Amino acid sequence: MSKRLTYQDRMDAINKLKGIHTLEKQKRDGTDGYWDMDDKGLITPPADFIFEPETNTPEGRFMGNYLCGKNYRKLLDTHPIYIDPMSSLAGGWMHSFFDIKRPLWDPQFDYSHLHERQKRYDIVSGIGGMQHFNIDFDMGLELGFGGLLKKIDKYQEIHDESKSDFYNAERDVFLGIQNWIQRHADAAYEMAAKEDRPEIKESLLKMAIANENIVSKPPETFLEAVQWIAWFLMAAVMYNYSGAGGAIDDYLYPYYLKDKKLGRIDDEEAIFHIACLLVKDNQYYQICGTDLDGNDRTNDISFFMIEAAHRIKIPTSICLRTHKNINPEIMKLSVKYLFEDQLGTPAYLGDESMNEGFMKNGYSLEMARMRTKTGCHWCALPGTEYTLNDIVKVNFLAVFDVALKEYYENLPQNPSAEGLYENYSKHLEIAIATIAEGIDFHIEHMHKVFPELVLNLLCHGPIEKGIDISHGSVEHYNMCVDGAGIATVADSLGAIDAMVGDGKEFSWNEMMKLLETDYEGAERERLMLHSVAKYGSGGSKSDEYAVRLSETFSSLVKAKPTPNGRNLMPGLFSWANTIPMGKVVGASPDGRKAGRPINHGANPHPGFSKADTPTGLANAVASVQCGYGNTAPLQLEFDPHFGIDEGGVGLVSSFISTFMDMGGTLLNINIINKEKILAAHKDPAKYPNLIVRVTGFSAYFASLSTDFRQLVVDRIVEGL
Secondary structure, eight states: OOOOOOHHHHHHHHHHHHHHHHHHHHHSTTTTTOOOSOOOOOOOOOTTOOOOOOOOSTTSOOOHHHHHHHHHHHHHHHOOOOOOTTSSSOOOOOOOHHHHHOSOSOTTSOOHHHHHHHHHTTEEOOTTOOOOSOOOHHHHHHHHHHHHHHHHHHHHHHSOGGGHHHHHHHHHHHHHHHHHHHHHHHHHHHHHHHOOSHHHHHHHHHHHHHHHHHTTSOOOSHHHHHHHHHHHHHHHHHHHSOOOOEEHHHHHHHHHHHHHHTTSOOHHHHHHHHHHHHHHOOOEEEEEOBOTTSOBOOOHHHHHHHHHHHHHOSOOEEEEEEOTTSOHHHHHHHHHHHHHHOSOOOEEEEHHHHHHHHHTTTOOHHHHHHOEEOSSSOEEOTTTEEOOTTSOEEEHHHHHHHHHHHHHHTOOSSOOHHHHHHHHHHHHHHHHHHHHHHHHHHHHHGGGTSOOTTGGGGSSSHHHHTOOGGGTOSSEEEEEEEEEOHHHHHHHHHHHHHHBSTTSSBOHHHHHHHHHTTTTTOHHHHHHHHTSOOTTSSSOHHHHHHHHHHHHHHHHHHSSOOTTOOEEEEEEOOGGGHHHHHHTSOOOTTSOOTTOOOOOTTSOOTTSSSSOOHHHHHHHHHHTOOOSSSOOOEEEEEOHHHHHSTTHHHHHHHHHHHHHHTTOOEEEEEEOOHHHHHHHHHOGGGOTTOEEEOSSSEEEGGGSOHHHHHHHHHHHHHHO
16 A cells, blocks of 8 residues: 655655756746746646737737737637646646737837937836736635626626727636636546545545636635635736735635634645645745734734745745734744745845835825735735836936936036036936836826736726726826935945045046946056945945935935826835846946946945945945835845854844834845855756745746846855
């Protein structure tokens, strides 16, 4: 008689299969094996699977509600069935509708009047940007797919024919999802009939029943709720890489309590279902935080999320929302596993600082507490807020480069870093105004290009009004504007202040000559500029400039809304733009050579001081918080031995709390051995399971491009 498979045996098998899928993705033609973003649950489709969309442009693209809905339903109806018998959840996504649709924008909606300014300041405009807002799973779980479909029918009857394309497209999405689920339920029944292992046979039958139930009815059990969320997230990510699990412990806790009371589930099974959910796609999930009255809302599911990530050992994007009264046991467990597993999860979000910042936009504390972590570095109100979080950015260094060259061309009698700063501020104001114009342009036209047909379904307003969320159908429009490159600019201003001008090491002419020649033949001079005390060193002029840069940026962003009245919210974050934003700018006065990356997020540059301590990093990043409910994350690296040493877990837990008390908003931590990361960079194939916290997300190190691996290596090696 064969050994009965335990849940851990099954998780190990699932992990192994995911590794196989990851290697297949790395070998796919056209991808070069690189994926410089979140690790995705995408499974390579069968070689004979082909999807041909119906198009409506001469270039073979498709735009708008009608064809987006029709083509997405066709994709769902023809999508291959995928069931891993080791898992408790059906489904897996194999084809990206987003990639089929590219290029995304319709040239008839021309914004060439913005191009020159966007290029000059290296602005990531957000025009054509998708998702990056939050959905309300409570609504979906309460109504189920059948109830949501009835909601579409109800509101279509209220509106006239002008809304028919919108409602028919949304109906196509639902019918496609329901058919997708039913086909998997049928397949699970068939697999169960052929299965000899009793524990797997039982699991497949449970899977089949759960999926058949949720085709039209709201989920009743914990398994059905987890499977419902899995289906919606897979449908969302396949549509346009969207979706996020939000406050997952809040959503699932009632189902767990009900099943536990009725004896339908134990903790081990609940953890297993969550682990299976984590494998479906590397979505963002928040745990803990506070309820509307400020009480700690940590519950059993909060612990199960940490435990499931520990046992499944894959890249995950779980964020623990911490505050003064959080359950100390979950903090202790999370940090213990952070060091033990070295998976870069969870991240830590500062509840108090995020709430206080969001309230400065005119919201109540209760509203602020409703916002949940939904992406790399951002939060949003579930189902009522449209944000474009993380996809609108201005390159501080590009703005500085323009300002410096203009300042030099019109050099005053007594030039100074202070005078240059004033010119920089003027150009930054123009860049932000350009972004504001672009946001309004996007909101005016995006619904005609690529409507949010999946995420609309779990938002309050789109279905009721027959209007896409990108076009004004929800209550709150708080548009994110991220600044990138704060350390590079602060260090450059600090170097000019210390080294350039009358009686100093370099004249303005000499400095500009060094920059124009990219320090060619002037390594000594480059190192002199590079040696000036940097942002993060503590008490330096560069530190002062970093604080001013954040304050100036925040005040300019908040000075006025977009021309059409949308609120703007500042943050500091570069995401994967760290490399490309550096490539478009020449040499800078801090000793950085042309094309080299800007700094990562709000972090000082690696090697910012001789000590380069976690405390120094924390002090620096805490000092530049924008303070309006978007984050300026701290990225931190620890050697794994630190957590093993006596008191290490407690020290790191205290460090996290102290950083948040200082006003910190988000903390990402990598636990990695310096020698290991260097060896993996030399030969990534030897370390297929090495996971690193890249920025707001974790990924397999071997899946990153050479340039991106180098960026991570430089940061980690300097930080340890």
